[in-house]
Amino acid sequence: MSARVGTYLAAPVMAFLIALCVTPLLILFAYSFFRVDFVAISYDPSFANYAKIAGSATYRGLILKAFGSGALVAAITAVIGYPVAWFIAKRAGAMKSALLTLLLVPLYSGDLVRVFAWRVLLGAEGVINRSLIWAGVTDAPIQGLLFSPLATHIALTYNYLPFMVIGLWLAFESLDDAWLEAAADLGAKGPSRFARVVLPLTSPGLIAGGLMVFVMVVGDYLTPQLLGGASGITVISAINDLFGTAFDWPLGSAIAWTMLAILMAFFALGAVLIRRSSLVGGA
Amino acid sequence: MDRRLFLKSALAGTALGAFGPAGRALAATDLLWMTWENLAKDDYLQPFLDGSDVALTKTFIGTDDEQFAKLRAGGASSVDLITPGLDKVSYYTASDLLQPIDFEKVPNANLLYDTFKKTGLGKVDGQTYGIPFYWGINPIVYRADLMDEEPDWSVFFEGDKYNGKLAMRDYALEGIMIAAMYLGIPRDEMFQMDDKQLAEVKKVLMIQKSKLRTYWNSIGDLTNLFATGEVVCAFSWVPPYYDLKEKGLDMGMAKPKQGVIGWCDTIAVPKGVEGARRDAVFELVNYLLGPTYGKKLAYGGPYAQSTSAARDEIDAEQQEKIFIKDLSVMDSFVWKENPPRYNDWVALWNEVKAS
Amino acid sequence: MPLLRARALCKTYGTVQAVRGVNFRLDENSYVTLLGPSGCGKTSILRMIGGFEEVSSGLLELDGAKLNDVAASARPVNTVFQSYALFPHLSVLENVGFGLRYKGVGRAAIREKARAALETVQMGAMADRRPRQLSGGQQQRVALARAIVNEPRLLLLDEPLSALDRRMRKDMQIELKDLQRRLKMTFLHVTHDQEEAFALSDRIVVMRDGIIEQQGAPDAIYRRPETAYVADFIGGAACVPGRIASQAAEGYRIETALGQFAAPGVAGLRPGAEAVLCLRPEQLRIDPEGPIAARVTHVVYRGAEWLVELEAAGVALALTTAHDAIPEIGADLRLGFDPAQVWIARAETGEAAQ
Numbered sequence: 008m009s010a011r012v013g014t015y016l017a018a019p020v021m022a023f024l025i026a027l028c029v030t031p032l033l034i035l036f037a038y039s040f041f042r043v044d045f046v047a048i049s050y051d052p053s054f055a056n057y058a059k060i061a062g063s064a065t066y067r068g069l070i071l072k073a074f075g076s077g078a079l080v081a082a083i084t085a086v087i088g089y090p091v092a093w094f095i096a097k098r099a100g101a102m103k104s105a106l107l108t109l110l111l112v113p114l115y116s117g118d119l120v121r122v123f124a125w126r127v128l129l130g131a132e133g134v135i136n137r138s139l140i141w142a143g144v145t146d147a148p149i150q151g152l153l154f155s156p157l158a159t160h161i162a163l164t165y166n167y168l169p170f171m172v173i174g175l176w177l178a179f180e181s182l183d184d185a186w187l188e189a190a191a192d193l194g195a196k197g198p199s200r201f202a203r204v205v206l207p208l209t210s211p212g213l214i215a216g217g218l219m220v221f222v223m224v225v226g227d228y229l230t231p232q233l234l235g236g237a238s239g240i241t242v243i244s245a246i247n248d249l250f251g252t253a254f255d256w257p258l259g260s261a262i263a264w265t266m267l268a269i270l271m272a273f274f275a276l277g278a279v280l281i282r283r284s285s286l287v288g289g290a
Numbered sequence: 291m292d293r294r295l296f297l298k299s300a301l302a303g304t305a306l307g308a309f310g311p312a313g314r315a316l317a318a319t320d321l322l323w324m325t326w327e328n329l330a331k332d333d334y335l336q337p338f339l340d341g342s343d344v345a346l347t348k349t350f351i352g353t354d355d356e357q358f359a360k361l362r363a364g365g366a367s368s369v370d371l372i373t374p375g376l377d378k379v380s381y382y383t384a385s386d387l388l389q390p391i392d393f394e395k396v397p398n399a400n401l402l403y404d405t406f407k408k409t410g411l412g413k414v415d416g417q418t419y420g421i422p423f424y425w426g427i428n429p430i431v432y433r434a435d436l437m438d439e440e441p442d443w444s445v446f447f448e449g450d451k452y453n454g455k456l457a458m459r460d461y462a463l464e465g466i467m468i469a470a471m472y473l474g475i476p477r478d479e480m481f482q483m484d485d486k487q488l489a490e491v492k493k494v495l496m497i498q499k500s501k502l503r504t505y506w507n508s509i510g511d512l513t514n515l516f517a518t519g520e521v522v523c524a525f526s527w528v529p530p531y532y533d534l535k536e537k538g539l540d541m542g543m544a545k546p547k548q549g550v551i552g553w554c555d556t557i558a559v560p561k562g563v564e565g566a567r568r569d570a571v572f573e574l575v576n577y578l579l580g581p582t583y584g585k586k587l588a589y590g591g592p593y594a595q596s597t598s599a600a601r602d603e604i605d606a607e608q609q610e611k612i613f614i615k616d617l618s619v620m621d622s623f624v625w626k627e628n629p630p631r632y633n634d635w636v637a638l639w640n641e642v643k644a645s
Numbered sequence: 646m647p648l649l650r651a652r653a654l655c656k657t658y659g660t661v662q663a664v665r666g667v668n669f670r671l672d673e674n675s676y677v678t679l680l681g682p683s684g685c686g687k688t689s690i691l692r693m694i695g696g697f698e699e700v701s702s703g704l705l706e707l708d709g710a711k712l713n714d715v716a717a718s719a720r721p722v723n724t725v726f727q728s729y730a731l732f733p734h735l736s737v738l739e740n741v742g743f744g745l746r747y748k749g750v751g752r753a754a755i756r757e758k759a760r761a762a763l764e765t766v767q768m769g770a771m772a773d774r775r776p777r778q779l780s781g782g783q784q785q786r787v788a789l790a791r792a793i794v795n796e797p798r799l800l801l802l803d804e805p806l807s808a809l810d811r812r813m814r815k816d817m818q819i820e821l822k823d824l825q826r827r828l829k830m831t832f833l834h835v836t837h838d839q840e841e842a843f844a845l846s847d848r849i850v851v852m853r854d855g856i857i858e859q860q861g862a863p864d865a866i867y868r869r870p871e872t873a874y875v876a877d878f879i880g881g882a883a884c885v886p887g888r889i890a891s892q893a894a895e896g897y898r899i900e901t902a903l904g905q906f907a908a909p910g911v912a913g914l915r916p917g918a919e920a921v922l923c924l925r926p927e928q929l930r931i932d933p934e935g936p937i938a939a940r941v942t943h944v945v946y947r948g949a950e951w952l953v954e955l956e957a958a959g960v961a962l963a964l965t966t967a968h969d970a971i972p973e974i975g976a977d978l979r980l981g982f983d984p985a986q987v988w989i990a991r992a993e994t995g996e997a998a999q
Binding site for chain 1: 353355356358381384385454460461462463499500502503504505507511514518519520630632633636637639640641643644645
C-alpha cells in the first residue's frame with residue numbers, strides 16, 4: 008500500500024481526533040467571552056474576564072507561580088537528569104534496559120501512593136524527622152519538611168524526573184562519542200566539552216524533556232494540594248473551583264485559555280528551537 | 291433511541307445494583323435516580339421494590355456540582371430523581387430544571403422536623419422543589435489526647451498553641467461561614483455580608499491560614515492526617531471521629547457554641563418527569579421519607595432522616611449518634627445557604643489561599 | 646631523539662589482547678603508516694597515542710616525556726577521525742577554530758588562522774557552511790584543517806580516506822603527502838590499504854594480531870619481506886613452503902615441493918629452518934623450458950592485464966600476462982622465474998627486531 012493511500016485512509020480518523028480534541032477547547036474559548044449571572048450564562052461577548060485576570064493580583068500571582076514552579080522543576084530535573092541519562096546511554100552497558108525499566112517504576116505506582124509515601128518520609132512523625140531527632144540534629148521535628156513548597160517541589164521533581172531523563176537519554180543515544188573525543192582532542196576539558204558540544208547537541212532532548220516536565224508540573228494540582236499545605240493552591244485548582252463551586256465557567260475558561268495560550272507560546276518556541284538544532288543535528 | 295433511553299442503557303451496564311434483567315426493566319415503570327452511593331444501598335431499597343412495579347437504575351455522583359452539571363447537560367427529562375444539597379436547590383430552580391413536590395403524593399412529608407418545614411431553602415414562591423431528605427452536622431473533630439480542652443471556632447483564629455497542627459476544609463462556603471460565626475455576624479446577615487464584613491472575614495481568614503498545617507480536600511485524607519498526628523484539630527465531617535475511635539485513638543467531637551454547621555440534602559424531581567413515571571417517583575420519595583428507610587439509614591449510615599417517621603424505633607445510643615436524641619440541638623444549627631454573592635466568596639477564598 | 650617512542654606497548658579489552666607489546670619510533674617530519682587488516686591493533690595504538698584509550702601496559706613517550714597519563718586535551722597531538730567527527734552545530738569556520746580557544750588565541754586571530762587553514766586545504770569558500778552541507782571529501786578536508794590549525798607535534802589520521810571513492814582517494818593521497826611535506830609535521834596514518842601506504846609513507850609499520858610483523862621503508866617492505874605474512878599481504882606473493890638446504894653466495898638454497906632454488910633472502914636463516922619462497926605474480930612467467938609444471942585453475946581479467954591462477958604440486962601460484970597470451974583453463978604449462986629477483990622469507994611470524 009502506498010503512503011498516499013495510507014494518508015487518505017488515515018485522514019478521517021485524524022479529522023475525528025482533531026475534532027474531538029479541538030471542539031471542547033473552542034467551546035471554552037467562546038465561553039471565556041461570556042458572563043455568568045448566578046447559574047445562567049449570559050451570551051454577551053466582552054473581554055471582561057480577561058480584564059479581570061489582568062487586574063487580579065491573585066490570578067496573576069497564581070499563573071506566575073504555576074509557570075515558576077514548572078521552570079524550576081524543569082531546571083532541577085535537567086541538572087539531575089544529565090548525569091543519569093549520560094550514564095544510562097553511555098556507561099550502563101547490559102544494565103541499560105533494566106535501568107530504564109527501574110526509572111519508569113515510580114510512574115506505575117499512581118499519584119496518591121507516591122504522595123502518601125512522601126508524607127511518610129517528610130511528615131512531622133516521618134522517617135526523616137524521627138531520624139534527625141534520634142541523631143540529635145534537632146530537638147523538635149522540622150515542620151517545614153512537609154506541607155510546604157519544599158515538599159511540593161521535591162515530589163514534583165521525583166514525579167517528572169523520568170520524562171526529563173528519557174528525553175535526554177534519547178538525545179545521548181544519538182550523540183556520537185567521536186564528537187566528544189574530537190573536542191578533547193582539540194583541547195577542551197570536561198566542562199568546556201559539556202558546554203560547547205554536549206549541551207548544544209543534546210538540546211533537542213533537553214527542550215523536549217523540559218517542555219514535558221514543564222507542562223506536567225503546571226497541570227499538576229494534586230501534588231501541591233496534598234503536600235503543599237496551606238499554600239498549596241494552584242491556578243488549576245482555582246480553575247476547578249470556578250468551574251465547580253462557583254459556576255463561573257466564563258472566568259474559568261478565560262484563565263484556562265490564558266494558560267493555554269502561554270503554554271502554546273512555549274511549545275512554539277520549543278518547536279522552533281528543536282527544528283533549528285535538528286537542522287544541524289546528526290552527521 | 292432518545293437521549294434518555296441511551297443514558298439509561300449505558301448506565302445499566304455500569305451502575306452497581308441494577309435491579310432485574312434488562313427486559314423487565316423496560317417493561318415496568320423504570321426510574322433513574324442520581325444520588326450518593328451510600329444512600330442507595332440495595333438493602334435500603336429492597337422493601338420498596340418488592341412492593342411495587344418499579345425497576346430502579348442508580349447513577350452515582352461524586353460531588354454536588356457534578357450532579358448539577360450532568361443534569362444541565364442532559365436536560366430535565368434525562369433523570370427521574372436527583373439528590374441536591376439544600377443550599378444548591380436554587381441552582382436547579384434558577385435553571386428551570388425542577389418541578390414542585392406534590393405533597394398529596396408524599397404523606398410522610400408531614401413528619402418533617404420543624405426546622406425543615408420552616409426553612410426557606412429549597413423553595414420558590416412558597417412551592418417546595420427540593421424536599422429535605424437527610425441531614426447531619428459538620429463539627430470540629432480533634433485528638434483529645436493532644437488537646438487540653440474542647441475547642442470551638444476560636445481555635446482557628448486565636449492563640450498559637452496549635453499553630454501548624456490545624457486543618458480546614460478547602461471549601462469557600464463553609465470556610466467563610468466559620469469566620470463569620472467567629473466574628474459574631476448574625477445568622478440572618480451571614481449570607482448577605484457587605485464589603486466591610488467580607489473584608490473583616492478576609493482579615494481573620496489570613497490569620498487562620500498562618501495557623502493551618504493544610505487545607506483538606508477529602509475526608510479520607512483528613513482521617514489520615516489525624517491518625518499520623520500531623521493534624522490535631524480540624525473543621526471536619528463526623529466519620530473520622532468514629533473511624534479513629536474504633537482504631538483506639540482518643541478522639542473528641544466539638545459542637546462550637548458560636549454555631550454548628552448543619553448540612554442537609556434534598557430529593558428533587560426534574561421537570562420532565564411525567565405520567566406513570568411521575569407517580570412512581572413520588573411513591574419512591576414517600577418511601578425515602580418513611581420509617582422503613584429511615585431506620586435502615588440510621589443504623590447503616592449512620593445518618594438522620596429529615597422526618598421523625600423512624601425516630602421512635604431507634605435506640606437512644608443511635609439517636610445520640612445521629613443528633614436526634616435532643617432535638618433542641620437543631621436550634622443552634624446554621625444551615626448552609628447559597629450566598630447571592632457566591633462568586634465573590636470564592637474569589638475571596640482563593641485570594642486568602644494564594645496570599 | 647625520536648618524536649614519539651612506544652615501548653612494550655599493550656592494550657587489553659577484558660580478556661582480548663588487542664596490542665601485544667609493540668615497539669616503534671616516529672621521527673620528526675616523517676609520514677608513517679600503520680598498515681594491517683582490521684582487528685590487527687593499529688587503531689588501538691592510534692587511540693592510545695591520541696589519549697582516547699588508556700595504555701594497559703608499556704610506555705609512550707613524546708619528545709622524551711612520558712605521555713601515558715596526559716589527558717587527551719593536554720596532548721600536543723591532533724586527530725583526523727575516520728568519521729571526521731565534525732561538530733554538526735557549528736559552521737565550517739567554527740569547527741576549524743574550535744581548538745584554538747584553548748591555545749590562548751584571541752577571537753579575531755582565531756578567525757584569521759581558521760580561514761588560513763581552510764585555504765590550505767582549498768576549503769576557503771565553504772567557511773560558512775554547515776558540515777552536513779558538504780560532501781564526504783569536503784568534510785575530510787575540513788577535518789584536516791581543524792587538526793593542523795593547532796600545529797600539533799603529531800597528526801594522527803584514522804583511516805581518513807576509507808569513506809571516499811577510489812578517484813577521490815587517489816587525489817587526497819597526493820594532497821596529504823604534499824601537505825605533510827609543506828608543514829614539516831609528523832603524520833601517523835592508519836590504513837588497511839597497502840597501496841595507500843606505499844603512496845604516502847616514508848615508513849610503513851605492518852601489523853598483524855596485535856604485533857608488528859615488519860617496519861621499514863616501503864621499498865624494503867616490498868622487496869625484502871621478512872615473513873611469509875608480509876610477502877603475501879604486501880605483494881600478493883605466493884609463498885611456497887620449504888626448508889633451507891644451505892647458505893649460498895647471494896642468499897640460500899631452499900628445498901620446496903616445486904624443486905630446489907637458490908635465491909636471496911632475509912638474514913639469519915639457518916640450514917634446516919622452515920622458510921618460504923615468495924613468488925609474486927609479476928615475477929613468474931610462462932616458459933616452456935621452465936622448471937615448474939603447473940595447471941591453470943582460473944583466469945581473471947584485470948584491465949591492464951590478465952591474472953592467471955595455477956596449481957603446481959599442491960601449491961597455488963599466480964602470474965600476470967599480456968592480452969595476447971591467455972591460456973585456457975585446465976591447460977598444462979611450464980613456468981619459470983629469475984631466481985635473483987625472488988626472495989626467501991621466514992615462515993613463522995613474530996615481531997621483527999627494530
